[in-house]
Amino acid sequence: xxxxxxxxxxxxxxxxxxxxxxxxxxxxxxxxxxxxxxxxxxxxxxxxxxxxxxxxxxxxxxxxxxxxxxxxxxxxxxxxxxxxxxxxxxxxxxxxxxxxxxxxxxxxxxxxxxxxxxxxxxxxxxxxxxxxxxxxxxxxxxxxxxxxxxxxxxxxxxxxxxxxxxxxxxxxxxxxxxxxxxxxxxxxxxxxxxxxxxxxxxxxxxxxxxxxxxxxxxxxxxxxxxxxxxxxxxxxxxxxxxxxxxxxxxxxxxxxxxxxxxxxxxxxxxxxxxxxxxxxxxxxxxxxxxxxxxxxxxxxxxxxxxxxxxxxxxxxxxxxxxxxxxxxxxxxxxxxxxxxxxxxxxxxxxxxxxxxxxxxxxxxxxxxxxxxxxxxxxxxxxxxxxxxxxxxxxxxxxxxxxxxxxxxxxxxxxxxxxxxxxxx
Amino acid sequence: xxxxxxxxxxxxxxxxxxxxxxxxxxxxxxxxxxxxxxxxxxxxxxxxxxxxxxxxxxxxxxxxxxxxxxxxxxxxxxxxxxxxxxxxxxxxxxxxxxxxxxxxxxxxxxxxxxxxxxxxxxxxxxxxxxxxxxxxxxxxxxxxxxxxxxxxxxxxxxxxxxxxxxxxxxxxxxxxxxxxxxxxxxxxxxxxxxxxxxxxxxxxxxxxxxxxxxxxxxxxxxxxxxxxxxxxxxxxxxxxxxxxxxxxxxxxxxxxxxxxxxxxxxxxxxxxxxxxxxxxxxxxxxxxxxxxxxxxxxxxxxxxxxxxxxxxxxxxxxxxxxxxxxxxxxxxxxxxxxxxxxxxxxxxxxxxxxxxxxxxxxxxxxxxxxxxxxxxxxxxxxxxxxxxxxxxxxxxxxxxxxxxxxxxxxxxxxxxxxxxxxxxxxxxxxxxxxxxxxxxxxxxxxxxxxxxxxx
Numbered sequence: 109x110x111x112x113x114x115x116x117x118x119x120x121x122x123x124x125x126x127x128x129x130x131x132x133x134x135x136x137x138x139x140x141x142x143x144x145x146x147x148x149x150x151x152x153x154x155x156x157x158x159x160x161x162x163x164x165x166x167x168x169x170x171x172x173x174x175x176x177x178x179x180x181x182x183x184x185x186x187x188x189x190x191x192x193x194x195x196x197x198x199x200x201x202x203x204x205x206x207x208x209x210x211x212x213x214x215x216x217x218x219x220x221x222x223x224x225x226x227x228x229x230x231x232x233x234x235x236x237x238x239x240x241x242x243x244x245x246x247x248x249x250x251x252x253x254x255x256x257x258x259x260x261x262x263x264x265x266x267x268x269x270x271x272x273x274x275x276x277x278x279x280x281x282x283x284x285x286x287x288x289x290x291x292x293x294x295x296x297x298x299x300x301x302x303x304x305x306x307x308x309x310x311x312x313x314x315x316x317x318x319x320x321x322x323x324x325x326x327x328x329x330x331x332x333x334x335x336x337x338x339x340x341x342x343x344x345x346x347x348x349x350x351x352x353x354x355x356x357x358x359x360x361x362x363x364x365x366x367x368x369x370x371x372x373x374x375x376x377x378x379x380x381x382x383x384x385x386x387x388x389x390x391x392x393x394x395x396x397x398x399x400x401x402x403x404x405x406x407x408x409x410x411x412x413x414x415x416x417x418x419x420x421x422x423x424x425x426x427x428x429x430x431x432x433x434x435x436x437x438x439x440x441x442x443x444x445x446x447x448x449x450x451x452x453x454x455x456x457x458x459x460x461x462x463x464x465x466x467x468x469x470x471x472x473x474x475x476x477x478x479x480x481x482x483x484x485x486x487x488x489x490x491x492x493x494x495x496x497x498x499x500x501x502x503x504x505x506x507x508x509x510x511x512x513x514x515x516x517x518x519x520x521x522x523x524x525x526x527x528x529x530x531x532x
Numbered sequence: 533x534x535x536x537x538x539x540x541x542x543x544x545x546x547x548x549x550x551x552x553x554x555x556x557x558x559x560x561x562x563x564x565x566x567x568x569x570x571x572x573x574x575x576x577x578x579x580x581x582x583x584x585x586x587x588x589x590x591x592x593x594x595x596x597x598x599x600x601x602x603x604x605x606x607x608x609x610x611x612x613x614x615x616x617x618x619x620x621x622x623x624x625x626x627x628x629x630x631x632x633x634x635x636x637x638x639x640x641x642x643x644x645x646x647x648x649x650x651x652x653x654x655x656x657x658x659x660x661x662x663x664x665x666x667x668x669x670x671x672x673x674x675x676x677x678x679x680x681x682x683x684x685x686x687x688x689x690x691x692x693x694x695x696x697x698x699x700x701x702x703x704x705x706x707x708x709x710x711x712x713x714x715x716x717x718x719x720x721x722x723x724x725x726x727x728x729x730x731x732x733x734x735x736x737x738x739x740x741x742x743x744x745x746x747x748x749x750x751x752x753x754x755x756x757x758x759x760x761x762x763x764x765x766x767x768x769x770x771x772x773x774x775x776x777x778x779x780x781x782x783x784x785x786x787x788x789x790x791x792x793x794x795x796x797x798x799x800x801x802x803x804x805x806x807x808x809x810x811x812x813x814x815x816x817x818x819x820x821x822x823x824x825x826x827x828x829x830x831x832x833x834x835x836x837x838x839x840x841x842x843x844x845x846x847x848x849x850x851x852x853x854x855x856x857x858x859x860x861x862x863x864x865x866x867x868x869x870x871x872x873x874x875x876x877x878x879x880x881x882x883x884x885x886x887x888x889x890x891x892x893x894x895x896x897x898x899x900x901x902x903x904x905x906x907x908x909x910x911x912x913x914x915x916x917x918x919x920x921x922x923x924x925x926x927x928x929x930x931x932x933x934x935x936x937x938x939x940x941x942x943x944x945x946x947x948x949x950x951x952x953x954x955x956x957x958x959x960x961x962x963x964x965x966x967x968x969x970x971x972x973x974x975x976x977x978x979x980x981x982x983x984x985x986x987x
C-alpha cells in the first residue's frame with residue numbers, strides 16, 4: 109500500500125488529511141474524536157486575545173443542489189469563543205496524548221507586534237507543531253482590523269509573518285484570503301516575511317440566499333443578516349486555481365502549500381496535491397458527514413496511488429503544475445470534436461438545444477420513425493467547446509475526440525493572426 | 533341493472549372494511565417525494581414524454597415548476613393542455629405513454645420519472661378557489677355537446693374559454709362519463725370525478741342537461757338546427773356479446789354494468805358477490821372487474837383470454853395489479869358454453885383451448901370447464917347504433933361502427949364534430965378523449981369565428 113505520511117514545512121503527519129481551523133477543531137472533545145477517526149492532523153480553531161469572541165445565533169446558511177445536497181455553506185461565526193487559557197490547556201493535553209498527529213494552532217490577534225509577541229510563547233509552550241496565521245476570516249473580524257483586513261494588504265501579511273518568525277521557532281503557515289484580485293501578491297508577501305508555508309483558501313465573501321417572505325438574507329439574526337464566508341464543494345474550482353497560481357509562480361517557487369477549499373473525497377485531495385499541495389485541509393465535508401469520511405479518503409487515495417505506481421505523495425505532488433500555463437501558450441492548432449455514443453445516448457436532447465441556442469449549431473436533431481430523436485454532431489461546425497459533454501446527463505456518452513489535423517504546435521505568441529506575434 | 537346477480541350472496545366484510553380495500557391504489561406523493569422525484573427530470577428538449585402524451589402536456593415544464601416551488605404554475609401548465617389533468621394523472625396508463633417514453637426509462641438509466649404522480653401532486657396542491665382561466669368575451673355562439681364524459685367536458689370547457697355558450701346533453705344522472713361510471717373505484721377515489729367536474733364548470737358558460745338520450749328524446753337533426761355547432765362525444769355504450777346460448781341467464785353480466793353499479797354504491801357490502809367468478813377479456817376493464825371482485829371478497833377469480841399475454845390490451849402494469857390481487861390469468865381459451873344449474877343459473881363455463889395455426893386463432897380440440905357463480909363479459913364495447921337513428925345521424929359517415937372524423941374532429945356533416953371513444957382516431961383512453969375534445973373545440977371555434985368575420 110502507498111505511504112500516505114507527509115512532512116509538510118517540517119511538520120510530520122501520518123497522512124495529508126488535516127481538519128481545517130473551524131468549528132470541528134474548536135475543542136479537545138472534537139479533536140480527539142477526529143484523531144480517533146484517523147485524521148492526520150488538525151489546525152485548532154483560531155485563538156485570539158482574551159476576552160474571547162462572542163458569537164451570534166444563527167450562524168450558517170447553505171446553497172443547495174437539486175436534491176438538497178449541500179453545494180456550499182456560508183458562516184458568520186467568529187474565532188474561538190472560549191478563553192485562551194482553556195484552549196491552551198486542551199491543546200497541551202491533546203498533543204501529549206497524540207504525539208504522532210500534526211497539531212497546528214491558528215492565531216489571530218491585533219496587528220500590533222506586542223500582541224503577537226505575547227501570544228507566541230504561550231502557544232509554543234503547548235508543544236504544538238506549528239502555527240497558522242488567520243489572515244482570511246472575511247466576516248466580523250475584519251471590522252476590528254483583523255483576519256481578511258490583514259490578508260488583503262500584502263505589507264501587513266509580510267510584517268506579521270516576520271514578527272511571528274522573529275518571536276517563535278515554530279513553523280509558520282500563512283492562511284490566505286481569496287477575497288483579493290491576485291492571490292500571488294499575498295503569497296509573495298508571506299514568502300518575503302519568511303513564511304514556512306501558505307494555506308488556502310479561506311472562505312469567500314458570500315450571501316447564500318434571501319428569505320423572500322421576511323426579505324432578509326440568510327443566516328438570519330433577528331431581522332437582519334450579514335455576509336459570511338463561503339466554503340464547501342462550490343469553492344473548490346476557485347481554490348484549485350489559486351493554488352495553481354501560487355504553485356507556478358517563480359517568485360514563490362518551492363513554498364509549501366496546504367490546500368483548502370471544498371475537499372470532500374480522495375479525488376479532490378489528489379487534485380490539490382497534483383497542483384502542488386503538500387497537505388490538504390477539510391472542514392465542510394466533515395461538518396456535513398462527520399469525521400468518518402477520512403477513512404474513505406485515505407483508502408481511496410492510497411488505492412489510486414497504488415494503481416498509478418506512486419509510493420509516496422511526493423511522487424505525484426505538483427505533477428499537474430507544469431501543464432497549467434497562460435492562455436497565450438496554448439496550442440491554437442489543437443482540435444477536438446464531440447462524438448456521441450449512440451448506444452449510450454438516452455435521447456434527452458440537451459446537447460442539441462444547448463448547442464443550437466447558445467453555441468455553434470453543431471448538433472442536429474433527427475426525428476426517427478418511432479418518434480424518438482437521434483442527435484448527430486456536424487463535425488464541420490463543432491468547435492470543441494465541451495458544452496454538449498457538460499450538459500449531457502450520461503457520463504461518457506459524449507467524448508471529445510482529438511483530431512489529427514496534421515498541423516504543428518502553434519501558440520498565440522507565434523500565430524500570424526496575432527498582430528503582435530513573435531516573428532522568428 | 534345487475535338484477536341477474538341478485539341470487540348471489542353479499543360480501544361478508546362490512547362497508548368500512550370494503551371501502552378500505554377500494555382506497556387509492558397508487559397513493560399520492562408527499563412534498564418531499566415530489567421534490568426528490570421532480571429533481572430526477574432531465575428537462576429534455578423536444579421531450580419524448582411530451583411526444584408520447586396524447587394531450588401534449590408540457591411535462592418537463594411542469595415538473596421544473598414543481599421543483600422550483602411553483603406548484604400553481606405547474607398546475608396551470610398541465611390544465612392549459614388538459615383540463616382533466618387530474619383524472620388523467622390517476623387513470624392514464626403512463627407505463628405505455630409518458631413514462632414509457634421517459635429517457636430515464638432507457639436501459640442505461642434506472643427508472644422513469646413518476647410523471648403521473650407528479651402531475652397529480654401539482655393538481656392536488658394547487659389552489660383553485662378561482663378558476664385559472666378567464667373566459668373570453670361572450671360570442672353569442674351556442675354549441676351542443678352530446679355526452680358529458682372526458683371528450684365532452686374537455687370540448688365544452690375549451691369552447692366556453694373562447695367565449696361560446698355550451699349546452700351538454702347527458703343521458704345519465706351524473707356527468708363525468710367513464711370517470712364517474714367506468715373506472716375502477718380505487719383509481720379515482722373521494723368522488724374525484726365530481727370534484728373535477730365542478731372545477732371544469734367554474735369557467736362558466738356551460739349548462740348540463742341530464743336525461744337527454746340521443747336517438748331517444750334528442751335528435752341530431754334538431755341539435756343542428758338549434759345550435760351553431762354540435763360535438764358528439766357519445767362513447768361506446770353497448771357491450772359486445774359472446775353469441776352463446778344461455779348468455780342471458782342469471783349470473784352472466786357485462787363487466788361495465790357491474791362496475792357502474794359498484795362506482796355508485798353507497799354501501800359496498802350490499803353488492804352481489806360471486807364467490808367464484810370468471811372474467812372474460814383482456815383489457816383494462818377486464819382487469820378492473822377481476823380485481824374489484826377479488827377485493828370484494830371473491831375466493832376464486834379467473835380472467836380468461838383467448839390469446840396470449842403479449843396480445844392483452846391491459847398493460848403489464850395492469851396485469852401485475854391483477855396478479856397481486858390473486859386473480860388467475862388464463863390464456864389461450866375461448867368461451868364455448870355457459871353452464872347452468874338446475875335453477876337455470878350460471879354454475880360455470882366450458883372453454884375451448886386455442887392456439888395459433890398459421891397465424892389464425894383456432895381451437896385445439898381440447899376443452900375444460902371452470903366452476904363459477906358469475907361470468908363477467910369484458911370483451912369490448914361497441915357503438916350504440918340507436919343514437920344515430922334519425923335522419924341526420926343516418927348520414928354520418930362511419931369507420932366500422934365508429935363515427936368517421938378527420939384530424940380536426942370534423943364528421944362528414946358540416947358543423948358536426950365528434951371525438952372520444954365513439955371515433956376511431958387514436959387510442960380508447962381518457963387522455964385521448966380529452967385531446968379530441970380540445971381539438972374539436974379549436975376547430976369549432978375557428979369555424980365559428982370565420983363565419984363571424986365573413987358575415
